[in-house]
Amino acid sequence: MAATARTRLQQAAVDLFGERGFDSTTAAEIAARAGVTERTFFRHFADKREVLFDGQAVLLEALLTGIETGARDAPPLDILFHAFRSVCPLLEANRPFSEPRQAVISATPSLQERELAKMAALAEALAQALRTRGIPEDRARLAARIGMAVLADVTLAWLSETGPSLRDRLDRAEQDLKALI
Template identity: 45%
Template sequence: MSRWEPNARGRLEQAAMELYGERGYEKTTVTEIAGRAGLTERTFFRHYADKREVLFGGSVALQGLLVDTLAEAPASASPIDAVAVALQATAAVFDERREQSRRRQEIIAANVELQERELVKLDSLAAALAGALRERGVPEPAASLAGEAGVAVFKVAFGRWIGGSGEPGMGACIQEVLDELKAVTAGGRT
């Protein structure tokens, strides 16, 4: 194998997803992932701490996108509307990766350890959103409530989007779920 391989991270991710789908997460090893990608284990560990992180490696970028977009939301936006702006910024990213997102979710759903990891990552997103809201001057508990509500909207919208045919897109699913949340909190029924 050569010393430098183009798109090693992407190749490792693709190999892992294929193997997790074929053999299951538990039965797949780092050695097999690296071999399928045509890379070494050492290269794998340069990109990922463990085989679990292949599924969660994008969470840092997702969190950055959410926090950065929330920070740029109009100053007049309510906390939940600022969170909505941030959530909408993720829609295009997800729409471009629909099949990969669906495969990833199937793998996570089949493994309790991965489900727990997903919950930890979602909790980190809620905390990051709340922190960004506090930076905007939103007091507690409003910042934490809006951050948690935003993650709840994301989870429900993602489930609806993943389970559907691709239409409507993720952005429309986010808006539908946000509207339903607002109706529920206003005392109405959806």
């Protein structure tokens, strides 16, 4: 039942944010739309922003697993792109929520700032995972920051456009990045 309430809260929030805007929607309204109490809302989410950023922990865990399973002797960018490809099924399954979520974030400057902070935290966690694999600190940090920028760019394009699959876009971005380097 808890997962169902959480999912209903997330869907209600995205629907209301799309209808009224993020700033004009309250946690109480989200709870009412989801058919739960406001207290239930706050048991699941610290605030209404977290409804939109809730999946970061799952994404991070999947990315870290992808880094761990990458080839032992691979260079940092190869390891990262292996991890990025490994999360494609997760991102694809979440697309029906991610598309309207991204529209809300794109329309709300405070959420854009929050998203950048979350992406920076992901990049730092990826850099730490690369360091754990023996990649020197400077190279790990640079690779992780570049990699996260590419993943974000590719994912945003995939969410907003029809066309190539997420995996195909990642393959092309990796080729383009290596050509630039």
